Amino acid sequence: MLLLLLLQASQSTPQWTERWVGTLAAWVALGFLGLIGVAILYNVFTGRIDLSGLISEPTGDASMSRFQLLVFTFVIAASLFLIIASAAPPAFPKDIPSGILVLLGISSSSYLVSKGIQQSSPEGLSGRGPQVTIKTDRSETTFGGPSVQCQAEVLGLSDTTVTWAIDPIDFGEIDDNGKYTPPKSGQPTTVTVTATSKQDVGVSDKETIKVS
């Protein structure tokens, strides 16, 4: 059928043939591009193209430099489409203003410099691995004085609970919630509080409290 149409076209006037072939080529190109677009959208929608790490660093944390690049890319693309589609007849702008190029340059170079900074720091490229960090509401207390509330922040582990311990072991008490109660009397001592992850006993943090 297509061959017959092409044969018919070739036997017609040259001007008509040129227009007919041009129209056919345009539809084929549009169909091809449309199929690619639909395939990309379908795979994104079904999760075969994974976007979960679209603005994430290798460490798994989200990145502002990636996010701003994403925003500006979409804004300029959408703006270009609006300008082209709104003109009658639709037409590509004769020139791109230098301000747009500078804006995209700032956005992209900021992203690149940000990656460079990360390359210069080992923490920027590799994951931190699990870690426990102790925070206390005070670093000193007195015999029989106020208790010290310790909190443990656990990163990189699914179980965020910790076990608490003090050294010297009999110098006051610490409960399961990290609340340290100093002894009633004794010699001034620096107590070391340790929080150890229940999931991974190799991950812990220490903090000192002066008791005087």
Place this chain on the structure above:
Amino acid sequence: MPFDQIIWFVKLEVLVFLGGLAAIIAHRLLTGQINTNYLLWGTKEDGTKYFSPERVQLLVFTLGTAMFYLNSVMQNRTSGVLPDVSTETLALLGGSHAVYLGGKAYMMLFKRNGKGE
């Protein structure tokens, strides 16, 4: 005119692709399917995290500039030319990025956790 149909189809194709992609990304950002953990947090040289004001200001300037420009495009969309970005806006955006990068470089390359470990 067949070319009218082609033009209509091109518009539809681009609109569906850009609009669809933007809608999917926006939905996943809002629902957390695209990871946004620690978007406004930085990392020190020793790997500890801190809340980062320089990232907050960059977020504000980015969204502000984007909305300002889109508004400008909507008002001049029939002109056939992309509206320019003013020098003042570019200077503000450049300054915002400089603050972000300066803060990131300082904290990531020079600043350690103050616990002396």
